[in-house]
Amino acid sequence: MANDISLIILSGGNSTRFGQNPKKQWINIKDEPLWLFVVNRFKKNYSFDKIVVVGSKDELNYMSNFCCDIDMVASGQTRQKSIQNAITHISTKYVMISDTARCCFAKKVVKNLIKNHLKADCIVPTIDINDTIVYNYEYINRDKTKLVQTPQLSNTALLKKAISSDIDYTDESSAIKANDGKLLYIKGDKKSHKITTKNDIKKIDCLKKPSKKVLVGFGYDIHKFINNKPLYLCGVKIDSQFGLQAHSDGDVAIHSVIDAIIGAIGAGDIGDFFPDNDNKYKDISSVKLLEYIVLFVSKTGFEIVNIDMTIVAQIPKISPHKKQLRYSLSKILKIKPNHINIKATTNEQIDTIGDSKAMCVYCVANLKYSKV
Incomplete structure (x- = not known):
């Protein structure tokens, strides 16, 4: 009792x-x-x-x-x-x-x-x-x-x-x-x-070593194209006649990375950290959001191992920018460039994405438990 x-x-x-x-x-x-x-x-x-x-x-x-x-x-x-x-x-x-x-x-x-x-x-x-x-x-x-x-x-x-x-x-x-x-x-x-x-x-002798498990998270995001707004992917400004509609700067690639990372550690989704009804995040650079998440996972005991991303867009052409996107993410995530993979494809002119009205990104993140 x-x-x-x-x-x-x-x-x-x-x-x-x-x-x-x-x-x-x-x-x-x-x-x-x-x-x-x-x-x-x-x-x-x-x-x-x-x-x-x-x-x-x-x-x-x-x-x-x-x-x-x-x-x-x-x-x-x-x-x-x-x-x-x-x-x-x-x-x-x-x-x-x-x-x-x-x-x-x-x-x-x-x-x-x-x-x-x-x-x-x-x-x-x-x-x-x-x-x-x-x-x-x-x-x-x-x-x-x-x-x-x-x-x-x-x-x-x-x-x-x-x-x-x-x-x-x-x-x-x-x-x-x-x-x-x-x-x-x-x-x-x-x-x-x-x-x-x-x-x-x-x-202290009662503490065991960290688990060697690898934790996997999946992220997805989609945004509509709009006029009169710059297009950012992975923190890089892309030459385009359209930007992406969003409460923040609309970096759909970074948003999917954030969801994948926090998904791996069971921390919810991007909206739990950065609500889209909070004016503090109005037009904010998504790089700042990702930097916060990188620090958060580091403080709470995890290391990012690698990122695998697929960008689906009819326009603009993504392939010429893949290397620049990779190095930008590497700098933000503080991991090696070869631990980041970026693939690009169209939607074969099918549905909203294929009709050049939107862009989506899929992302998988692997994390591991930090050692002291």
């Missing part, structure tokens, strides 16, 4: 100190991101009344595709602001809060937190310090110091009150202590390392 306890997992940081993509919460453990690995690690062993995951605002929709029994909440500017956002979704008397970065927490520590949850306002795992300590150029007694870990288990109402002030606390226990709450320190685990930099991963 969970004893009226909910769980909050903090996973919305920018991973600035980690220093590379993917962001640490999106490190791949086999075929699941680290934040989900942590959630499932908790779920396998403890029955929480509710689980709330805090993530970056621009990643929340994608995160929700991984599971249906978790509340997703946007992160704040600080750890404390993120907790404030999440705790409004908590109605249980007690709440356990942990960081995705402390991914290999000891099960015995969590069991001990729950076992002692009635004994104080905040149950806090700590570990001893064995090294000599200097504070403000003065030596202090290490026997009176502890390193504080997560997860921590708190009285929800008191924690809400404690973090509602303008004071920014580094963890739950310091907030509750400052508001006259009672703390209970329990024994933590020295193996519960926190991932801050890439080198920290070497200290």
